[in-house]
Amino acid sequence: MRGGLVASARLLPRPLVRWFLQRRAQQDINENMLGGKKVKIIFVLGGPGSGKGTQCSNIVEHFDFIHLSAGELLRAEINSGSENGTMIDTIITEGKIVPSEITIKLLQEAIIKGGNDKYIIDGFPRNEENRVVFESVTLVTYFQLLEISISPEFVLFFDCSEEEMERRLLGRNQGRSDDNIETIRKRLKVFVESSLPVIEYYESKGMVKKIDATKPAPEVFEDVKAIFTHMA
Numbered sequence: 001m002r003g004g005l006v007a008s009a010r011l012l013p014r015p016l017v018r019w020f021l022q023r024r025a026q027q028d029i030n031e032n033m034l035g036g037k038k039v040k041i042i043f044v045l046g047g048p049g050s051g052k053g054t055q056c057s058n059i060v061e062h063f064d065f066i067h068l069s070a071g072e073l074l075r076a077e078i079n080s081g082s083e084n085g086t087m088i089d090t091i092i093t094e095g096k097i098v099p100s101e102i103t104i105k106l107l108q109e110a111i112i113k114g115g116n117d118k119y120i121i122d123g124f125p126r127n128e129e130n131r132v133v134f135e136s137v138t139l140v141t142y143f144q145l146l147e148i149s150i151s152p153e154f155v156l157f158f159d160c161s162e163e164e165m166e167r168r169l170l171g172r173n174q175g176r177s178d179d180n181i182e183t184i185r186k187r188l189k190v191f192v193e194s195s196l197p198v199i200e201y202y203e204s205k206g207m208v209k210k211i212d213a214t215k216p217a218p219e220v221f222e223d224v225k226a227i228f229t230h231m232a
């Protein structure tokens with residue numbers, strides 16, 4: 001049936017087909033659609049050790065979202081032996097931010113592969129460059145490359161004191177190359193200088209849902225759950 005439709009489309013004048021595809025794609029862009037589905041994206045932000053990963057695991061257990069962690073995707077890229085692996089490893093160990101095109105390519109691939117229409121993206125956007133580049137993501141839709149912009153439904157911000165974040169990271173014990181006091185201090189500085197402005201940007205648009213993340217994890221999840229339960 002689909003083969004028949006494609007064959008029939010080939011008989012139509014090319015400008016007409018192109019016009020039709022562009023019109024559908026434009027409709028999708030306006031409605032935050034990906035491959036005919038309305039895509040819901042929630043950015044999960046907060047300082048290092050604020051509990052983003054912990055709470056995202058809770059969210060996917062209770063709600064129909066796919067969890068994508070930008071940091072996890074970058075660590076997987078290092079472990080895959082990719083040509084960018086060494087460079088990413090160095091940047092992470094220095095607590096700096098990886099160039100946006102690398103992280104966004106990994107996120108794009110994961111979104112397309114995920115095949116779901118609801119994603120929580122943890123640890124992204126980490127700076128203004130991440131945010132701006134993601135706003136003009138290129139995705140393959142309708143047989144051609146199109147500039148499509150995906151904006152988040154809202155931003156979940158885990159607000160936690162630096163002392164508590166530092167304490168948690170020093171006790172995490174997962175063998176991460178950036179969980180040492182020197183890198184932790186650098187990451188906290190990068191968070192204040194580069195990531196907080198992104199949160200402030202979304203705050204100015206009324207898109208931030210702030211959570212007190214200093215509380216014990218089960219109590220934090222109660223607040224998170226209330227937000228997701230009340231989502232449309």
Ligand SMILES: Nc1ncnc2c1ncn2[C@@H]1O[C@H](COP(=O)(O)OP(=O)(O)OP(=O)(O)O)[C@@H](O)[C@H]1O
Binds near residue numbers: 046048049071
């Ligand atoms: N509310 C909490 N109270 C106490 N400990 C917590 C809380 N939430 C998470 N933790 C613990 O703190 C550590 C860091 O948590 P988690 O990995 O979820 O943070 P994160 O924000 O994803 O950090 P990163 O940005 O470094 O990936 C983990 O060992 C986790 O078990």
Ligand SMILES: Nc1ccn([C@@H]2O[C@H](COP(=O)(O)O)[C@@H](O)[C@H]2O)c(=O)n1
Binds near residue numbers: 048074091095103187
């Ligand atoms: N958008 C991002 C996200 C992460 N990184 C780098 O990965 C490190 C670990 O990230 P976590 O979210 O797992 O803490 C982070 O410190 C950055 O070096 C990035 O560059 N861009």
Ligand SMILES: [Mg+2]
Binds near residue numbers: 052069071123
């Ligand atoms: Mg994490």
